[in-house]
Amino acid sequence: MSSDKFENYTKDLGALVKEYALDSISDFNREKSDFNTGYMMAFHRIVTLMQQQAEVFDIDLKDIGLEELSESDFLTISSSI
DSSP: OOHHHHHHHHHHHHHHHHHHHHHHHHHHHHOOOHHHHHHHHHHHHHHHHHHHHHHHTTOOHHHHTOTTOOHHHHHHHHTTO
């Protein structure tokens, strides 16, 4: 397989994860239910795992589309629970 295929997959996956994570934050802000809290925190874990692994592999967060999401985006919100 070509490296382009992996690069495209990674960029697309990062963009989708970011979109779903932002949606989960919006859902939580709209209704602070147990489900929305858990769903948002699951995306927190996925995003931070992807960011940590990118750092380990020396991959710029811009290359996976997750440079604009930070742990504080989730923690600031979740601290108001």
